Amino acid sequence: MAEARPRPDGAPAPRARSLRTLLAALVAACMLPAVLATGVLLFEDYRLQRDRLYREELLLAQGAVAEIDRELARIDATLQALSTSHELAAGDLAAFHERASRALAIGLVDNYVLVDRRGRQLLNTLRPYGEALPEHGTPAALARVFEGGESVVTGLFVGALSKEPVIGLAVPVWRDGRVVYSLGVGLAPRRVAGLLRRQALPEGWIAVVVDGSGSIVARSLDNQRFVGEKVVPQLAEALATRREGVFDSATREGFEVITAFSRSMVSDWTVAVGAPHSVLVSKLYRAVSIAAVGVACAMGLGMLLALYWARRLNSSMRRLIGPALALGRGEPVAAPRTGLKEADAVGEVLEQASNMLAHAQHLAHTDALTGLSNRLLFEALAHRQLADDLRHGHRRVLLALDLDGFKAVNDHHGHAVGDQVLKMAAQRISASLRSADVAARLGGDEFVVLLSDTSPDGAVVVAEKLVRMLSEPYPGVRQPVSASVGIAVAPSGGVTLADLLRRADEALYEAKRAGKRRWAAHG
Structure with a gap:
């Protein structure tokens, strides 16, 4: 190494360093923020994947509870x-x-x-x-x-x-x-297990129905083997203190799982869903492997590429902070595309988590008195189904229902009895429909039903059944209560929900003018 030459003022000159040394130091200095940022990104990705898995499990448990409750209500x-x-x-x-x-x-x-x-x-x-x-x-x-x-x-x-x-x-x-x-009726556990298997659980996931004593009522896997046995202590302890939750536990077979559970509002049953812990671990290992390869490649590219990607990574992380905060506030998330695979994956997870949260809020849109869909949820479902019908050429029928004589019930018995009549009417409507049909309460004693892929003749059969069922006596009610039904068929009666509702209402009032306790069809 050459000796340092003295400066003209007599002060010692700084020690000279080779370009290779400076570049190596610069590359190392540039890669350090990138390595740290990658670690932060991996941690955020793991946390968001974990939260997404928690929400997905809880939604599956809530969906299974809702389906079981619907069957029990039916x-x-x-x-x-x-x-x-x-x-x-x-x-x-x-x-x-x-x-x-x-x-x-x-x-x-x-x-x-x-x-x-x-x-x-x-x-x-x-x-x-x-x-x-x-x-x-x-x-x-x-x-x-x-x-x-x-x-x-x-x-x-x-x-x-x-x-x-x-x-x-x-x-x-x-x-x-x-x-x-x-x-009463008797239901075999295998039938309840069939409802669990209809939830389309991912491979390796397990769902279980637990009664109020902590006994297994049904299980999506090895049902006959475990029916009647008590749940694991971790789950039993959680069920004793909370209606819903997510925690780490083990299955009866000893497999480590992440468990989410939700209790029914109708009975003291609880549905628990378990996802293998390896789901998160494998994703973490995969993310770490991708990051390690990326860092190794960046190390070989040199100073300029290292500096470029480090700055880009930092910028990507900053651009994801806003969407992450928006998710925390429950606002819609539109994560920017940064061009970096890892950062984009986090952005997609943020968007998926936002969509799942919005979906969960959407599922809550039910009528508090009757348990049927409310107007907001019904309109959303109807718009989507009518659009699908228009594309595939299917027929769909809208029924508008109104209880005849309901005002007299409120006047003579009070609103508490009126509410009971509405509840029983909703139960009779649900019992008269198929699982693919959608029923909703629009307000007061007004109901609406959307029948899937039904012919006009089939709609008449359903309308007659509804008139008959809703006109049967209501326990404890002296005033006669019946029902009138208006029928509108798509697409001949309109292709939009507004058109079908208007024409079904017109048919409904035609039925009322004709003497009530009957149905009428538009056109």
Whole structure:
């Protein structure tokens, strides 16, 4: 190395360094912020992936709870309708047994059973009418039907006849203001497990339904093996303190999972969804591997490229701060595209998280009194379905419903009884429809139904059924209540929701002018 030459003023000259040394120091100095920024990015990516997984799990659990609640509500509505049947009112149990046996063809029900106040089974569709039935073995939980006069969903118990695990749902049968029977159904755990499998869980994920005692009612994987067993202690402790949550636990098989759970608002059942912990770990390893390769390549490019990418990475991180803060405030997120794969992945996660949050808020748009969709959610679903129909050439039918005589109920019995009539009307509407149909309450006693891919003749059948169901007596209500229905068919009756609503309303008022308790079709 050459010696340093003295400066003219006699001061020692600075020590000379080679260009290679300076470039190496510059590259190292430039790469240090890049390495640190990559670490921050990986941490943010991991955190956002974790939060996205939490939300996805919780949404799946909430969706499964909502579907199970809908099925329970549908079964409850069917039981309420059967409890007021003329065969049961007349005490003709043989005829009622035949009617209940025919009803088994619809829904998830395995059997119908009628129990008196002493717990004796009077009929059970598992046996021909007249055969001897157990006088004991009815779950103690069903006693609440007689005590409180309300519907009851039991936990898991062993059926007195089937000797197999079963879940029960029962409603009161009233006579002269007194509960004289409990009319219930039995559901096998495999049927509930079928509802879980319909949630399209990702591969390796597990969903489980737990009753109020902590027993497994149904499981999406190895259902028969685990039904009736208690859940793991971590889940049992969480269920005892919260209605919803996400935490780390293990499955009955010992696999480490991230568990999200949500409790039903209808029963004391809870749905828990478990995602393998390896889902997050594998993504983290993949992100770390990508970052390590990127850093190694950047190290070989030299000073200029290292400086360029470091500045670009820092800029990308700053541009993602705004969307991240917007997500925290619950605002819509539109993450900028930076051209960097890792930063863009974080931006996409932010957008996905924002969309999932908006979707969760959308799912909350239901009518608080009846549990049906409200106007906002109905309009959103209807607009999308009508647009799909227009593209694929499908037919869709809109029914506008209105309760005849409902004002008299409020005037004579008060709004509390009026609310009960609206609830029962909503249950009857739901029980009359297919799962693909959409029902909503627009306000007051006004309802609307969107039938999927239905012919005009099919719409008439549904309308007649709704008029008949909604015109049946309402327990405790002296004033007659019936229903009028207006029918509008797309696309002949219009291709927009506004057109169909207007024409269905016109048909509805035509039915009312013609004497009520009937249907009328536009055109």
